[in-house]
Amino acid sequence: MRQLKFILLFTVLLSLSGCSVKYNFTGTGKIDAKTFQVNFFRNNADVVEPGIDRRFTLRLQDLIQNQTNLSLTNSNGDLVYEGEITQYRISPMTATADQRAAQSRLSITVNVRFTNKKKEEDDFEKQFSFYYDFNGDLLPTGIVLDTALDQIFERITQDIFNASLAKW
Structure with missing residues (x-):
């Protein structure tokens, strides 16, 4: 019995001392960078929805600040995110018997250039x-647009984070 306690204690101590890489709940592992900057993402899409460029830029900044301990800076960041919104498209997905859209889809594409100076x-x-899919009888304005942008930007910013810092 005494030998079993010794083996268990030894195993616990060995496993705790063997970890040299830091991990956190976001999966970012060890980051050598201290600062990041998110340059303004211009809306270069054919269809321009006012304000989405600023909204996207702020959403990306907030996500990185909330999921890392990096400091946001306006210039000379160790990590730099820049790019543009290249597509904002509304298209019908399904039709009714009288040739109207029963469901519509708002699609947004963002081109990102990520630079890690470290x-x-x-x-x-x-x-x-x-x-984001929505009822074809509605227009992408007001609460429909807000809901669509929230869901689209949540997914895109998380994908950017995963590609740049989490390596997923």
Whole structure:
């Protein structure tokens, strides 16, 4: 019995001392960077919805601040996110018998250039997109637009975070 306690204690101590990599609940592991900057994402889509560029930029800043201990800066960040909204499209998804849209889809695509000044092999330029389906009798305005943008930006910003910091 005494030998079993000793083996158990030894195993616990060995497992605790063997961990040299820091992990957190976001899966970011160890980050050498201390600061990040998110440059303004211009809306270069053919259809321009006013204000979504600012809303997206702030949403990305907030996500990174909330999920890391990095400090936001306006210039010379260790990690730099920049790019543009390249697509804002509304398209019918299903039709009714009288040739009207029963369901519509709002799709947004964002082109992102990520630069890691501490680890250049992590740099990338990539497009991220997502969509929101809504009733075809409605227009993407007011609460429908707010709900759509919240869901689309939540997914896109999380995908950007995963690609740049979580390596998923």
